[in-house]
Amino acid sequence: MNVIETKNISKLYKQADQDIKALNDVSINFKKGEFTAIVGPSGSGKTTFLNTIGGLDSPSSGKVLIDNNEITKLNSNQLIDFRLRNIGFVFQSYNLIPVLTAKENVEFIMLMQGSSKSIRDKRSVELLKSVGLDDQLNRRPNQLSGGQQQRVAVARALASKPKFVLADEPTANLDSSSTSNLLDIMSRLNKKEKMTFIFSTHDQRVIDRANRIITLEDGKILSDINVK
Amino acid sequence: MVTIIKIAWRNVWRNKLRSLIVITSMVLGLWSGLFAVAMSRGINEQRVKSAIDTYLHHVQIHNPSFEYNLDINSVIEDPTCVLEEIENNSLVKAFSSRIIISVMASTAHGTEGVKIIGIESEKETSFSEISQNIVKGNYFSKTKSKPVIIGQKLADNLKLDIKKKLSVTFVDDNGDIQRIKFKVEGIFNTANSIFDGGNIFVKKEDLIDLFKNKYATHEIAILCNNIDDSNILKENLAGLFPKNKVETWKDISPELGSVQEIMVWFFLIFMSIILLALSFGIVNIMLMAVLERKRELGMLMSVGLNKTKVFLMILFETIFISCISLPLGILLSYLMISYYGQVGIDLSIVSKGLEAFGMKSMVYTDLPIDYYFRITILTLFVTLISSLFPARRALKLDPAEAIRSL
Ligand SMILES: Nc1ncnc2c1ncn2[C@@H]1O[C@H](COP(=O)(O)OP(=O)(O)OP(=O)(O)O)[C@@H](O)[C@H]1O
Ligand SMILES: [Mg+2]
Numbered sequence: 001m002n003v004i005e006t007k008n009i010s011k012l013y014k015q016a017d018q019d020i021k022a023l024n025d026v027s028i029n030f031k032k033g034e035f036t037a038i039v040g041p042s043g044s045g046k047t048t049f050l051n052t053i054g055g056l057d058s059p060s061s062g063k064v065l066i067d068n069n070e071i072t073k074l075n076s077n078q079l080i081d082f083r084l085r086n087i088g089f090v091f092q093s094y095n096l097i098p099v100l101t102a103k104e105n106v107e108f109i110m111l112m113q114g115s116s117k118s119i120r121d122k123r124s125v126e127l128l129k130s131v132g133l134d135d136q137l138n139r140r141p142n143q144l145s146g147g148q149q150q151r152v153a154v155a156r157a158l159a160s161k162p163k164f165v166l167a168d169e170p171t172a173n174l175d176s177s178s179t180s181n182l183l184d185i186m187s188r189l190n191k192k193e194k195m196t197f198i199f200s201t202h203d204q205r206v207i208d209r210a211n212r213i214i215t216l217e218d219g220k221i222l223s224d225i226n227v228k
Numbered sequence: 229m230v231t232i233i234k235i236a237w238r239n240v241w242r243n244k245l246r247s248l249i250v251i252t253s254m255v256l257g258l259w260s261g262l263f264a265v266a267m268s269r270g271i272n273e274q275r276v277k278s279a280i281d282t283y284l285h286h287v288q289i290h291n292p293s294f295e296y297n298l299d300i301n302s303v304i305e306d307p308t309c310v311l312e313e314i315e316n317n318s319l320v321k322a323f324s325s326r327i328i329i330s331v332m333a334s335t336a337h338g339t340e341g342v343k344i345i346g347i348e349s350e351k352e353t354s355f356s357e358i359s360q361n362i363v364k365g366n367y368f369s370k371t372k373s374k375p376v377i378i379g380q381k382l383a384d385n386l387k388l389d390i391k392k393k394l395s396v397t398f399v400d401d402n403g404d405i406q407r408i409k410f411k412v413e414g415i416f417n418t419a420n421s422i423f424d425g426g427n428i429f430v431k432k433e434d435l436i437d438l439f440k441n442k443y444a445t446h447e448i449a450i451l452c453n454n455i456d457d458s459n460i461l462k463e464n465l466a467g468l469f470p471k472n473k474v475e476t477w478k479d480i481s482p483e484l485g486s487v488q489e490i491m492v493w494f495f496l497i498f499m500s501i502i503l504l505a506l507s508f509g510i511v512n513i514m515l516m517a518v519l520e521r522k523r524e525l526g527m528l529m530s531v532g533l534n535k536t537k538v539f540l541m542i543l544f545e546t547i548f549i550s551c552i553s554l555p556l557g558i559l560l561s562y563l564m565i566s567y568y569g570q571v572g573i574d575l576s577i578v579s580k581g582l583e584a585f586g587m588k589s590m591v592y593t594d595l596p597i598d599y600y601f602r603i604t605i606l607t608l609f610v611t612l613i614s615s616l617f618p619a620r621r622a623l624k625l626d627p628a629e630a631i632r633s634l
Contacts, residue, residue, distance in 0.1 A: 047632065055630040056530055077534060084532025091530075091631055094523040099238035106233075111231050112532055160532070168631075 002065075003164050003196055004030040004053050010061030011048050011219070019050040022048040023059065024219035030164070030198065035135045035190045037072055037210035038200040046200035053198070054087050067163060085110055088157030092172045092197075096141040099192035100129060102152045103137040127155040131185050147178025148194045154185060164196035171206055181228035183209045191213045231539055234545035240420055240552075243517070250513050251553045254506050258557030260566070261502040264601060265495045266565040266595035267573070272491065273594055276484050278419045281357040283427070284477040284484075285449040289465065291472040295448055298343065299328040299399050300438075301335050306388060307443040307469040314450060319461045321453045322355040325445040330397040333428060337387040340425070344376075344396055344433035355451040358416050364412035365390035368399060373435045376410035386554040388412055390396040392404045394428075398437055408434075475629025483492045500610075509612035514546050514618035518625075525622055544614030554607050558600055568593040576633020 011023040022045045030036065036070060038046045051057035053064055062070050066086060076081055083089075096105045106124040115123075129132050135164045141149055150170055157165045159161040167186075171179040187209055189195045199206070215222040229465040230585040240247050290312060294302035302308060307325070314323050327346035332339050349368035353359040358368040358377065359388065368375055388394060392412050394449055400406045410430055418424055435443055452458055478485035518525070525538060572590040 040582055051628050051631075056529075056631070067446060079533055080529065080534045083530065084534075089531050091527060091529075094527050094631075096526065097235060097528070108231060109531060112537075156531075 002029040002197075003032050003067060004114075005063075005065040005068075006053060007063040007065070009059040009064060009192055011045070011057070012060040015206050021046070021219045023052065026163060026219070026221060027060070027062075028221060028224070029216070030196065032196055033190070033194045034045055034213040035210055036198045036214060037207050038198065038214050038216060039202070039207055040216035040222070042202075044216040046216055048219075050168050050198065050200055052168050054089065056103060057085050065087060073103055074222065084109070085173055086163045088159050088160060088162035088172045090150065090153045090167035091102055091166060092169045095156070096149060098141050101138045102133060103145065105141070106156045106159050113160055122202060123159060124155075126153070127158055130189065131155045133156060145178070147174050148177070150174060150182050151185060154182070154189075158189065158193075158195065164198060167197065167199035169202070170175055171201065171203055176205070179203065179205065229272070229540075232541050233544055236541050237548055239427040239517075239541075239545050246513060246517075247549060250510060250549055251556070253559040254550065254553035257502050257506045257562060258553070258603065258607070259301060259561045261562035262595060262599070263500050263564055264266075265491070265498060265599070266593040266594055267591060268494075268562075269488075269491055270569070270591045271561055272487050273508070273615075274419075274445040276487075278357075279481060279484055280455070280477055281355075282361075282418045282420065283356075283423060285355065285482055286351060286452045286459050286477055287447040287465070287475075288457055288475050288480060289450075289469070289472050290446065290475070298328060298446075300329055300399070303439070303441070303444045303450065305446075306469065307441070307445050308449060309471055310472065311443075311463075312533045313465065314448065317464070319452050319454075319460065319464070321451045322351070322503060323450040324356070324485050326447040326449065327432055327439075327444065328446040329398050329435070331396040333382070333386065333394055333396050335392070335394060338385065340382060342382065342387055342396075342425075342448065343427050344398075344435070345429050346435040347429055348432050349405045356449075357418065361416040361418050362414045363417045365412070368415050368431060369413065374410045374430065375413035377414040377429040378412055378426060379421075380415055381421045381425035382428065383412075383415050385425065388415075390415065396624065406438070410434075411500075429467045430532075463626040465604075495599060496602065496606070499606060503607060503610040507610050509542060510546060510549060510611065511614045511617050514542065514615070515621055516547070518618050518622045522625060522630050525625055526627045527629040529625065530631055535623050542622045543615045544604045546618060547611060550607060552613035554604060558604065560593075562600065565593045565595050591633060615630055 002090055006026055006028050009023055009026050010021060013020040026049065038049060040046055042145060048057065052059050053066075055064070055074070058072060062072075069084060071079065092192055097108065100108060103124050106127055107120045108121045110123065125134065125137065128137060131154055131156070132149060133151055136148060141152070144152065153170070154165075157167075171182055174182065183206060186197055187198075190197055203205060211227045213223075213225045213227065215224075289304060291302040291304050293299065311325065314320055324347060329344050329346075331342060331344045332340045333344075334340075347356075351365070361378060362377070367377060375598045378388060383389065386394070390412050393409055394412055395407055397407045416424065436444065440555060450461065452461055458478070462474045462476050462479075529535075529538060538544070567593050572592045575591055
């Protein structure tokens, strides 16, 4: 069963001098429980690809199906709701609401989904514990290190019980120990909870942890390797 | 929803300095506006009071044809009956009957057209302020030789001083030219220099010989126990003496009364302008905040915060700023206005200029409670409108675009 299916998606950015094909006829499937790295040189279309399967950006042509729902047919309000209920996001930075504590940040997404207070309380603490931050519950983002902030972001991404988590260069701003720490947490969640992760990266050490590596170049899939 | 409000509230305090600057400017704006209005109301009240005390009084009775051409023959009909009725009316506190003739007053230094007012000097002291405004000489003492009280302004114009002679010339009821010499006994100075330059007071008995009827009178001025009774008394007397014209101070000087009503509009327009200026400041700051937080808002929209909630968040943030400023501004204004309403503000430095408009140098600030309500509603309305702009701007953010700049 495929969690994500893309059918011939292309993304065209019209520019004054020339049109840029950020994605060029990409058809690819993702199965539940995969731990995938998207790699490729700068400008190869990694961000565009992740944004498109995450419903943040719509392709110029082609279809994106998530659990057999064609999200390319949804309007912008439906998409926002779809993202809220189905997709977890971890960005490179600015993941958290600065005026909320770590725990409130994690709870926030559940609140938007309409979970009850007791569930929110329990799950946010559980999640922060699983990313090793149960002693930092009441700190605000600016009182946390970059690595800790990204771990809170992972906890936040999982809070909504998404079908998969998209992470665009989640370790780009982290030092090597924070990077391996974050990867440990992600791969543990992947194994234990069968959570599907798709992340883009430039970092060889991060690529080495993936069990599927997709290489993009000029908006096309150059290679798709299953490591294990 | 509660969380959205919580976030908005905390966002207000994210950039403390900036929020405090906006709040301070709003508080000061409200205060300066309200205080200025309270002061102009105070000035106007003073003006009305001074006009009533010196020449308007509460109710006046004239012959309908007397008007302002001051025809010497236009005396009040049945003066004895009228006076008797007034004497016995319970609404009346004090009254005085006057003879008023338009004359030329001349000295060796010049000639001025003035109104000569023959008064019952004793009765007049009880309600006209003239007797208290004597700056030189006396107010009708026992002197036999036709005394006259003149204003400072006229004294300056005609280079007059006390004990000096002033001759007045006019046309009497037979059409003959009359000339009477008076001796200056006192000089008054009211807050109204136009009044001071155009009116002189003599004893009624010194003019009464001009008339066949020894009760002849052009004007009866009445002071009520309560200024609000003016209208009732007017109706009362007008019904009894239809041949005469009875007017309240508002009828005679409608501009004085209507200033109060105009003031309400002045207040609303004035405050709207101040609020408009303030709201530009708020809109500006909030737009900055939205653009500054583009990535954060993009992130929120990406993870699933819908447009309504983003909109509300920014809306609340703006509203909070004004909800902090509004009570502070109103409280500050209320305290200052109440304080200076009691103590008064001394404007004597500029009072020379003010006197030309009939104002006194002490001003007591005054602002009725309903003005505070109006300003509250107006402020809430203006902030609500101005909060729409930054909130709408936030909606235009494209999440994909915004997070690309992460
Ligand atoms: N909004 C846009 N308008 C025009 N062109 C764009 C826009 N966004 C992306 N592109 C172009 O699309 C191509 C793919 O960009 P994308 O950001 O997906 O690459 P990437 O692989 O994520 O690069 P990087 O490793 O630097 O993050 C690039 O050539 C980029 O210049
Ligand atoms: Mg990228």
